[in-house]
Amino acid sequence: MEGQFSEKSDVFSFGVLLLEIVSGKRNSSFYYEETPLSLSGYAWQLWNEQKLQSFIDPSLLSEPIFEAEILRCIHVGLLCVQDFAKDRPNMSTTLSMLVSEIAVLPIPKQPAFMERRISTNSNLPAKSQNAWSINNLSITNVEGR
Ligand SMILES: *[C@@H]1O[C@H](CO)[C@@H](O)[C@H](O)[C@H]1NC(C)=O
Ligand SMILES: *[C@@H]1O[C@H](CO)[C@@H](O)[C@H](O)[C@H]1NC(C)=O
Ligand SMILES: *[C@@H]1O[C@H](CO)[C@@H](O)[C@H](O)[C@H]1NC(C)=O
Numbered sequence: 001m002e003g004q005f006s007e008k009s010d011v012f013s014f015g016v017l018l019l020e021i022v023s024g025k026r027n028s029s030f031y032y033e034e035t036p037l038s039l040s041g042y043a044w045q046l047w048n049e050q051k052l053q054s055f056i057d058p059s060l061l062s063e064p065i066f067e068a069e070i071l072r073c074i075h076v077g078l079l080c081v082q083d084f085a086k087d088r089p090n091m092s093t094t095l096s097m098l099v100s101e102i103a104v105l106p107i108p109k110q111p112a113f114m115e116r117r118i119s120t121n122s123n124l125p126a127k128s129q130n131a132w133s134i135n136n137l138s139i140t141n142v143e144g145r
Contacts, residue, residue, distance in 0.1 A: 008085035011094060012112065015080025019043055022073050024057030040081045041114035043074060073098065078108035 016027050019039055027039045037045060046055050056070055076097045082088050087109055089097065096102045 006085045007090070008088045011080045011088045011091060012085075014091070014094065015077045015088075016040065018073050018077035018080065019055075022057065022060065022070055022077065023055050024059065036115055038111075038113050038115060040078070040111040043078055044108070044111050044114065047074075047078060047108065072100070072105070075105050075108065078111065079106065081111040081113075082109045083112040084109070 016039070020027055023039065023043070025039060043052075043055050046052050052071055052074055053067070055074055056067075060070060061067065076089075076094060079097070080088055080094060093102065097105055
């Protein structure tokens with residue numbers, strides 16, 4: 001948020017991607033849900049309530065045999081989005097965790113960006129498909145100093 005990238009920024013983004021895949025929800029459109037939390041904040045809340053199963057995209061659970069692997073993905077995702085970059089694993093450790101080379105995972109701490117960045121606009125229709133627009137083009141004007 002302060003424009004500073006660290007070597008753990010990619011790990012953070014990867015964690016968000018993991019959570020998006022497993023939940024079937026987009027990080028950016030999560031404000032549809034009736035919660036002030038971001039996608040990672042929601043995962044964190046369910047972790048603390050020990051209800052992680054309800055984070056999983058129901059269509060993934062058509063094969064219940066994979067539930068342990070899916071829960072591991074959420075756990076790793078939560079480790080990647082932790083608030084302090086120093087707490088996040090690096091990419092090689094993340095991979096080892098995903099493929100279970102590292103069997104016992106540390107307990108995640110609170111994620112960064114717990115709350116949605118987009119403030120709730122009461123004028124927005126709650127479930128409308130047109131509540132936001134997609135910016136498919138951006139133009140950079142290069143100017144000499
Ligand atoms: C990743 O982190 C692990 C554990 O802290 C460390 O042993 C390893 O050298 C790191 N890998 C890289 C590529 O920095
Ligand atoms: C995910 O959403 C949160 C809250 O809206 C936002 O702060 C964060 O930048 C987003 N992360 C990514 C990788 O899109
Ligand atoms: C953005 O995408 C929409 C829908 O795909 C399209 O109608 C529109 O022309 C695009 N805009 C630009 C500036 O490319």
